Amino acid sequence: MASVGLTLQWEHRISPVGGEGASRVQSTETDDRSNPTSRATPEDGALAAGCLAGDMRAYEQLYAVQGARMRNLARNLLGTQSDAEDAVQETFLKIQRGIGSFRGQSSFVTWAFRILVNTCYDMRRSKVRRKEHSQDHSEESAPREPRAPGAHPTLRMALERALGQLTEHQRSVFLLYEVEGFRHSEIATMLQISETASKNTLFQAKRNLRGMLEPPRSAEAGGAR
Amino acid sequence: MNGINCQDRERIFLDGTAEEWTALERHAADCPACAEEVRAWKSLSVAAGELRDHHENTALWTRIEHSLREQQQHKARFWTRLAVWNGISLGWQTALVGALALVLAVSGAYVIRHGRDRSAEAGASKLLKNSALAEVERTEREYMKAIDQLAVEAKPQLDSSSTPLMASYREKLVVLDSAIDELREQAQQNPSNAHLRYQLLAMYQEKQQTLQDVLETKK
Numbered sequence: 454m455a456s457v458g459l460t461l462q463w464e465h466r467i468s469p470v471g472g473e474g475a476s477r478v479q480s481t482e483t484d485d486r487s488n489p490t491s492r493a494t495p496e497d498g499a500l501a502a503g504c505l506a507g508d509m510r511a512y513e514q515l516y517a518v519q520g521a522r523m524r525n526l527a528r529n530l531l532g533t534q535s536d537a538e539d540a541v542q543e544t545f546l547k548i549q550r551g552i553g554s555f556r557g558q559s560s561f562v563t564w565a566f567r568i569l570v571n572t573c574y575d576m577r578r579s580k581v582r583r584k585e586h587s588q589d590h591s592e593e594s595a596p597r598e599p600r601a602p603g604a605h606p607t608l609r610m611a612l613e614r615a616l617g618q619l620t621e622h623q624r625s626v627f628l629l630y631e632v633e634g635f636r637h638s639e640i641a642t643m644l645q646i647s648e649t650a651s652k653n654t655l656f657q658a659k660r661n662l663r664g665m666l667e668p669p670r671s672a673e674a675g676g677a678r
Numbered sequence: 679m680n681g682i683n684c685q686d687r688e689r690i691f692l693d694g695t696a697e698e699w700t701a702l703e704r705h706a707a708d709c710p711a712c713a714e715e716v717r718a719w720k721s722l723s724v725a726a727g728e729l730r731d732h733h734e735n736t737a738l739w740t741r742i743e744h745s746l747r748e749q750q751q752h753k754a755r756f757w758t759r760l761a762v763w764n765g766i767s768l769g770w771q772t773a774l775v776g777a778l779a780l781v782l783a784v785s786g787a788y789v790i791r792h793g794r795d796r797s798a799e800a801g802a803s804k805l806l807k808n809s810a811l812a813e814v815e816r817t818e819r820e821y822m823k824a825i826d827q828l829a830v831e832a833k834p835q836l837d838s839s840s841t842p843l844m845a846s847y848r849e850k851l852v853v854l855d856s857a858i859d860e861l862r863e864q865a866q867q868n869p870s871n872a873h874l875r876y877q878l879l880a881m882y883q884e885k886q887q888t889l890q891d892v893l894e895t896k897k
Contacts, residue, residue, distance in 0.1 A: 512746055516739050521732035529729050538738050545742045549749055609728040616729075631726035649693075656692045659722050666725075667718055 501561035530573040544569040559642040567643040615665040623658035769846035776850030783857035832892040854885045
């Protein structure tokens, strides 16, 4: 089975217990999450103020700092690069339209990602509706677009397939936390859920993913080990 | 011992502190089952890295910038239009408002004419009783007389001045007179229609206000 192969591949990447990978799975809010700009900082406030004033450089700065992460998240939620780019573009337009309503309850970046996630959900739903309407089943099995070279294709594809079987919420929380490095407090704001719900959802997502990706114990015992 | 056992594992996976994770890893060093579970759990985080592709894409920014500017211009155009209205002289603004009033009066008259049959059936409550009608007509006549008096006072000012403002006032009064005539004609045909009377009253008030404005200008 493919999953056995995956397990073997993972062996090369996973550090032993207590190794360098440990920091990513340790305490949810005490670890050093990857992007400091996702927290409300003076720079964050300046960015919001710039956008509110209609300063194009502020939008450019937002794109420079968060654009790649936004595109990556959208790509993982929507499946194709072109849809992801449309979603990011639409998000920037929504930010420009709605910046007046930003009250600073969260960081500006978190607010922007919340818009992005909602935009992706909307696009996904309208895509599903369109598919249902046109009864075009040929597109349904269309493979996801290849990503940048360098990523491990088999593992990535298996993970993408498994992610596709999670619920929308589980997928979003997993991607936001594990891939994009947001904290649970930020994810809670973005998805309008509690922090506890975010932690629970991540736990469920990982348990489901593990069930889908890991081989049965007996097979592993005979193969990988 | 660090106080962590196999039963704590799931809880730590869910919401463990850094210290608890360290303790779990220490425990896992001597517990093969926990070691395997921790490895599998961590492997998901490591695998998630495969989905991270943060390469630059300047072409997308160009596209976004273009659409942002377009949206900004669209927004600005709305405010410019509003500013254009504010920049128009009072005379022209009055003329435009007068024209709008005419359109409203004509469309109102149309609606009234076509809805007359239905409104007649709508019941006595909407119709003016004879005594009330006499009262309305008397008040209307007095009102008309007062407005005519006002018109006489404003006439020299309207006739002598050739400013664009006066021209627009003249135009507006012509429009209002025409609308009043039409409504009066309608009211004569259907004297008990309260809606028509209200419409007529609004026109008279508009005319009165205009004449007062003319006289104010004179001062």
